[in-house]
Amino acid sequence: MPVTEEDWQELSQDLPDAADPVITKYLQGRDALIAEEKKQRSDANFRKALSPIARKACAVVARIRDEEKRAIWNPSLEEALASTAGTTGACLHPGMMFTHAKGLMERTRLWRIVRRMPKGALLHAHCDAMVQFDYLFDVLLSTPGMHILSPDAHFADGEARRRGVVQFCFRERDHVDDCPSIWTPDYVPGTPLLLTKMADEFPEEGGEGGGGGGRKGFLAWLKTRVTISQTDSVEQHHGVDHIWRKFMNCFLCLGTIIHYEPIWRAFLQRLMADLHDDGVSWAEVRFTWALNYCRAGVEKPEPDHRHMVIAFQEEVAKFKAEHPGFWGARLIWTAIRRLDTRAIVEDMDHCITIKMEFPEAVAGYDLVGQEDLGRPLRDLLPELFWFRKQCAAEGVELPFFFHAGECLGDGDATDSNLFDAVLLGTRRIGHGFSLYKHPLLVDLVRDRRILVESCPISNEVLRLCGSILSHPLPALLARGVPCAVSNDDPAILGQDAAGMTHDFWQALQGWENLGLAGLGSLAENSVRWAAFEDQTADEWSRDIREASLGSGTKAQRLKQWGVEWEKFCLWIVDEYGEQYLDGDEE
């Protein structure tokens, strides 16, 4: 029976109003409970120590975020915005899938702010996959002597061009006149043909990139071979193994572009310039060392990795000299985890040899490739123990920065890599996507001060989560685990910029609990857990513990970052304070 108007009048008298002491008391308890939980967050101390200006900046950013949530990420505005947002018909909402949100995100105020933020150190990224292809292809086509080849098939039709492996190399002499074109069925697999000529002769029909024939069509097609398309990235229903097949194929091509000295040097300059522009001061780049690098004007690959490292060090030194705000870069040596014991051990041996000659260039060691299909750390124990012993014998410091838990498993061999990574003394964990399922490990990782290098956009595009909203990083932050945000493979996965603004923006917009303060703490962590120099395990732990109160390089970098952070907060307040502050935010 519905309540009559008369009864309702009487009944509603009994409802306490919002200011009733019962409700006020309840709310006090509720606030206290929430505050108590927040004390466990890994950014709690950073938040507590914010300067008055930084507090104001955080309030401004929270308001801008709320405003944009209502005004931009709003399904009812869809018609007006869809055409310019490049949203391909997806419903606008806060936390929508990355590739759908990208175009619109880049035009928000929050973007302008995050872009300017001092982001500290880039701790997790794979070298081949970092610089925008529009730039890299320009360099590729304008480098004299570059040739294209396909190791095992012609590219005569659309299907062949979708599947075959594309590679590049330098050749002194142009082979093109006496050999059938790569675009015909008569092409002899493995024959290098002059790239500029082949690009101009790219056939009109059947190219996947939709750019037509000739050079423009060639570039559009080539881009499809080295990137995950928007369609790939939103087709979550095909699963992880499927997207990794496409992803791995990209690397087969890319390695052959940047492993030629003139391109390698140009690539490094552009990489550092992009990072610097994005407010990134330091980079630790994971690098997989195929032995196919050639010096300028030389066809025969170098027998070892020396020259590649020398060029790396020269380019970093040059960039640092021209940009005093940039602290530099180091490499993390990575081996493909699928390889057999002999290949892994040979590669470890190369790693130690290079480390002995160039200790500053190489910061540590890791294993890469799809974790589910590669060898778990447990299986690699003999190799890893041999490596550790060898390093000790040679007196080199090559700490582990293991990928672990970049998977959906719960208790399978891949997920259990997390146990081995911790037991083997990893100094940071790459991804740690499945870590939140392991309460004991979460506590260990927190207590041993192991940092999680989280790459939210990568995890989304490689189909571990549907969008930023279902990413597990907030669970780790809430439990006190130190984390930093990185971009992983930005040229392939869709960010299409070497910097970290897209990943930072998504975290800020996606997670209410983070705010600008939380984002600042993630950036500060990246500096605190950076491997600026070789350190023993004890020195490493001491510097992380002492942070800016210490006396070494790390403390100095943390202070420098702190100064940039304050300047940044002041800029936010100057720029937006008048519009977004009303004086009672302290």
Ligand SMILES: O=c1[nH]cnc2c1ncn2[C@@H]1O[C@H](CO)[C@@H](O)[C@H]1O
């Ligand atoms: O997110 C990742 N997890 C594991 N391996 C990766 C990821 N991104 C790239 N690579 C691997 O690194 C090598 C290139 O340096 C490639 O083998 C690629 O598969």
